[in-house]
Amino acid sequence: MFCSVTSAIVQGLSGQLVSVETDISEGLPMFEMVGFLSGEVKEARERVRTALRNCGWRLPPRRITVSLMPASMRKRGSGFDLAIALAVLGAMEQYPVKTLESAVVIGELGLDGRIHSVPGVLPMAIEARKQGITCCLVPAKSAGEAAMLHDMKVVPVEHLGDLVRQLQKGALPRKKPILWEQVKKETEDRSRVDFGQIRGQTVVKRVAEISAAGRHNLLMTGPPGSGKTMVAKAIAGILPALTYEESLELSQIYSVAGLLDPEMPFLTHRPFREPHHSCTQAALAGGGLVPKPGEISLAHGSVLFLDELPEFRRSVLDMLRQPMEEGVVHIARSGDTYDYPADFMLVAAMNLCPCGLFPQAECTCTPAQVARYRSRVSGPLLDRIDLQIQVPKITYRQLAGDASDQQEGEKERETQEDSAAIRKRVQAATAVQRRRYRNEPFSANSRIPGEKLDVYCSLTGEQHAWLEQVYDRLGLTARGYHKILRVARTIADLDGAELISDAHLREALSYRSGDR
Amino acid sequence: MAEKRAAAEKEDGGDRQMKYEYWLQSLQGAGIGPAARRRLRKTFGSGREVYRQRETTLRKAGFLKEKQIEAIVAGRRTWQPDEKWAELEEKGICFVTEDQPGFPKRMQGLPGMPDGLFYRGSLPREDRPSVAVIGARKATSYGKNAALAFAGALAAAGVQIISGLAAGIDGYGHQGALEAGGVTFGVLGCGADQCYPACHIGLFTEMQKKGGVISEYIPGTPPAAWQFPVRNRIIAALCDLLLVVEAKERSGSLITVNQALEYGREVYAVPGRINDANSAGCNAMIQDGAGMAMSPAAILEYFGIHDSGENHIQSNKISLATAEKKVYSCVGLHPRPLDEIAEASGLPARQTMEILLQLQLEGYIEEVARQYYVRRGL
Numbered sequence: 001m002f003c004s005v006t007s008a009i010v011q012g013l014s015g016q017l018v019s020v021e022t023d024i025s026e027g028l029p030m031f032e033m034v035g036f037l038s039g040e041v042k043e044a045r046e047r048v049r050t051a052l053r054n055c056g057w058r059l060p061p062r063r064i065t066v067s068l069m070p071a072s073m074r075k076r077g078s079g080f081d082l083a084i085a086l087a088v089l090g091a092m093e094q095y096p097v098k099t100l101e102s103a104v105v106i107g108e109l110g111l112d113g114r115i116h117s118v119p120g121v122l123p124m125a126i127e128a129r130k131q132g133i134t135c136c137l138v139p140a141k142s143a144g145e146a147a148m149l150h151d152m153k154v155v156p157v158e159h160l161g162d163l164v165r166q167l168q169k170g171a172l173p174r175k176k177p178i179l180w181e182q183v184k185k186e187t188e189d190r191s192r193v194d195f196g197q198i199r200g201q202t203v204v205k206r207v208a209e210i211s212a213a214g215r216h217n218l219l220m221t222g223p224p225g226s227g228k229t230m231v232a233k234a235i236a237g238i239l240p241a242l243t244y245e246e247s248l249e250l251s252q253i254y255s256v257a258g259l260l261d262p263e264m265p266f267l268t269h270r271p272f273r274e275p276h277h278s279c280t281q282a283a284l285a286g287g288g289l290v291p292k293p294g295e296i297s298l299a300h301g302s303v304l305f306l307d308e309l310p311e312f313r314r315s316v317l318d319m320l321r322q323p324m325e326e327g328v329v330h331i332a333r334s335g336d337t338y339d340y341p342a343d344f345m346l347v348a349a350m351n352l353c354p355c356g357l358f359p360q361a362e363c364t365c366t367p368a369q370v371a372r373y374r375s376r377v378s379g380p381l382l383d384r385i386d387l388q389i390q391v392p393k394i395t396y397r398q399l400a401g402d403a404s405d406q407q408e409g410e411k412e413r414e415t416q417e418d419s420a421a422i423r424k425r426v427q428a429a430t431a432v433q434r435r436r437y438r439n440e441p442f443s444a445n446s447r448i449p450g451e452k453l454d455v456y457c458s459l460t461g462e463q464h465a466w467l468e469q470v471y472d473r474l475g476l477t478a479r480g481y482h483k484i485l486r487v488a489r490t491i492a493d494l495d496g497a498e499l500i501s502d503a504h505l506r507e508a509l510s511y512r513s514g515d516r
Numbered sequence: 517m518a519e520k521r522a523a524a525e526k527e528d529g530g531d532r533q534m535k536y537e538y539w540l541q542s543l544q545g546a547g548i549g550p551a552a553r554r555r556l557r558k559t560f561g562s563g564r565e566v567y568r569q570r571e572t573t574l575r576k577a578g579f580l581k582e583k584q585i586e587a588i589v590a591g592r593r594t595w596q597p598d599e600k601w602a603e604l605e606e607k608g609i610c611f612v613t614e615d616q617p618g619f620p621k622r623m624q625g626l627p628g629m630p631d632g633l634f635y636r637g638s639l640p641r642e643d644r645p646s647v648a649v650i651g652a653r654k655a656t657s658y659g660k661n662a663a664l665a666f667a668g669a670l671a672a673a674g675v676q677i678i679s680g681l682a683a684g685i686d687g688y689g690h691q692g693a694l695e696a697g698g699v700t701f702g703v704l705g706c707g708a709d710q711c712y713p714a715c716h717i718g719l720f721t722e723m724q725k726k727g728g729v730i731s732e733y734i735p736g737t738p739p740a741a742w743q744f745p746v747r748n749r750i751i752a753a754l755c756d757l758l759l760v761v762e763a764k765e766r767s768g769s770l771i772t773v774n775q776a777l778e779y780g781r782e783v784y785a786v787p788g789r790i791n792d793a794n795s796a797g798c799n800a801m802i803q804d805g806a807g808m809a810m811s812p813a814a815i816l817e818y819f820g821i822h823d824s825g826e827n828h829i830q831s832n833k834i835s836l837a838t839a840e841k842k843v844y845s846c847v848g849l850h851p852r853p854l855d856e857i858a859e860a861s862g863l864p865a866r867q868t869m870e871i872l873l874q875l876q877l878e879g880y881i882e883e884v885a886r887q888y889y890v891r892r893g894l
Binding site (some may be wrong): 044200201203206221352358359361362366367368388389390392469473474486506507510511513 | 653654656658683684686713792794850851853854855863865866869870872873876877879884885886887888
């Protein structure tokens with residue numbers, strides 16, 4: 001008897017359908033599996049055999065052949081277990097085979113017949129939908145991921161025995177589709193820092209706003225303990241709200257990385273990634289024997305925060321350059337290239353010297369030490385950072401707030417904006433940019449290529465003359481000049497201005513980075 | 517006979533002589549120090565004569581140890597005077613011994629001076645006053661500004677600026693002199709063909725055109741820590757007046773100051789704040805009787821150069837708008853962060869920042885690190 005069940009595999013970020021065929025025929029008793037299988041897939045034989053027995057079935061003493069197609073593709077992972085078991089049972093005629101004709105089956109089997117989740121359910125479900133499949137059987141723990149797709153019948157499965165009984169009855173339970181918008185509204189982002197909680201620091205907040213509005217990479221310098229991490233976290237909170245499409249893309253990355261929470265199996269808010277500086281190349285950019293997305297992909301569309309930038313290994317930092325340029329990271333393995341989206345916003349923090357006090361007189365570092373410390377961050381990386389800001393130490397007054405100075409505190413509280421208000425402005429500026437660049441391959445001011453700057457950041461003759469003066473006086477470089485134009489464009493967008501004004505240019509100049 | 521030979525040697529020119537002097541100098545590392553060289557020259561007349569002497573004659577002289585004789589013999593065998601001299605000339609390095617007219621008169625007769633100098637460019641002129649500008653390698657903005665201002669004003673008035681080409685104050689002293697179009701000399705702790713620290717290569721090449729780099733070490737000698745305090749005595753000897761710009765309580769500059777006092781040079785120090793560790797050495801010197809360098813004019817006066825008023829360090833009395841003035845008055849000689857300036861001036865941070873940028877573009881202040889500002893000049 002022959003039976004075929006459809007399953008799926010993840011390659012990079014995209015799913016691919018695999019059909020699992022089983023044939024039971026006359027011959028010496030054996031259980032054979034073919035189809036370019038890696039070790040963990042071959043082991044499925046033992047899991048399936050034992051699980052079937054523990055659920056009350058005995059394999060017939062005949063020749064059982066399982067083949068996974070297409071045979072030219074290397075198959076990895078333990079997600080085929082359930083499909084193999086169902087194909088074998090189908091070939092044994094334990095349930096009407098027709099019920100699984102238009103379904104994709106994903107899941108790992110325990111020896112007791114319980115079904116465990118595997119990473120990457122979401123991209124597999126998306127691929128199945130693309131191929132016209134309307135039903136998917138997934139481990140109950142991962143069911144939420146697939147339930148994001150409204151036109152897919154998602155069947156959560158927990159135990160092989162129960163599942164086959166349901167198949168025999170022809171009644172598969174369906175998980176309710178998740179209304180993403182609604183869930184998003186209900187889930188409040190509790191992990192975020194709100195700018196309303198950060199006192200004073202008006203300049204820092206302003207730069208954060210500009211950086212979020214134009215997706216400019218930002219470098220914060222300043223003494224330890226001045227709240228750089230807090231600011232970085234708050235920046236993730238003022239980025240434009242996540243849309244359903246964006247969430248789907250991000251959730252796929254997290255699904256493949258196996259980082260989705262069964263309770264909340266998709267992302268409703270932009271993530272904030274903060275890898276430690278001992279991070280390796282593979283952890284940051286993605287990789288591993290079985291490639292997985294790295295931190296830069298997990299920060300796709302959001303903030304990648306690198307604290308203590310010079311402490312990162314130089315080779316690790318330099319690897320950021322290509323993804324920062326292209327918004328994608330390519331990972332090559334023999335036979336395969338994996339592309340993970342990595343359009344992140346880099347927010348970095350560093351001290352200016354080993355003791356952290358430079359350039360104040362209290363700094364105890366020698367000039368050579370200071371130079372060496374800073375040279376750990378390569379020039380090409382700094383070239384890709386548009387904004388630089390000094391985060392000053394928080395004064396006692398800012399800490400104690402109105403307790404020490406009633407009136408001052410009163411005044412400050414009035415001007416204290418919360419993240420929601422800032423996000424509104426950021427969102428408006430983002431919309432302006434999207435409209436302006438609708439015919440371009442980029443969508444943010446920070447991504448305007450050098451040759452397009454004349455078109456989108458045009459200046460008047462007077463402004464050119466003024467900037468020329470400044471160029472010499474402040475010793476700018478060509479790159480630095482471009483950065484100023486891009487930042488000025490964002491400031492103008494925040495202002496709702498069509499043209500870049502003198503004030504915009506001046507402000508952009510104050511936040512310039514890289515020349516020291 | 518001897519007269520004839522002397523005459524022939526004269527015709528050959530100094531080069532013929534000097535290549536043997538250079539050879540003698542090269543024995544420094546082999547145990548023939550300045551004292552031995554002086555005695556050799558005195559006994560035999562010149563380096564060339566020493567080169568010609570038989571081993572037995574050298575032994576007969578009586579003052580050489582067996583090891584030293586061996587060194588001379590070995591040195592003669594391996595050293596090709598013509599080749600080596602051509603190499604030296606190719607590098608553009610000149611060599612002068614103490615008994616030649618070109619040797620700095622300021623160094624003659626002082627104890628512990630080297631018997632020969634290598635230099636590129638020129639040596640300080642005898643008819644012009646020279647001032648050594650020295651101080652800490654780790655200079656603050658205050659020290660930097662003071663060194664630039666003093667060296668600049670003095671060099672513009674025709675004073676030769678001498679220093680050690682080290683990082684920090686030394687470098688700013690040279691830089692100030694060069695920027696003012698003046699003349700400056702660097703005394704090195706390594707061979708005159710080497711630039712240490714490497715980041716001063718710009719100064720190193722520039723000052724060879726406008727002055728010179730000087731070293732007592734054979735070209736090719738790499739920098740070594742002990743050579744730097746040793747060369748300080750040459751700095752002290754070559755100057756008429758020593759100006760210490762910034763020095764901590766225990767600083768290498770104190771070695772130079774002691775040498776200078778020993779050689780009878782005038783010592784001046786730039787005063788600092790009483791609680792500033794980076795100026796503690798200077799303040800202590802002033803307390804001990806060093807001259808207080810309040811302005812370049814005071815030093816020029818010492819040389820009898822009457823300054824036309826230009827050389828005063830002017831406190832920037834500039835016509836600024838009230839808001840700008842307010843902000844400018846809050847920027848000091850030490851770096852201060854933006855938020856402090858904003859708080860002190862009482863203006864909103866963003867407005868303060870705009871004014872600071874404006875002041876920066878007008879050249880009144882400088883941004884030493886991101887959003888840290890300091891006044892330019894004094």
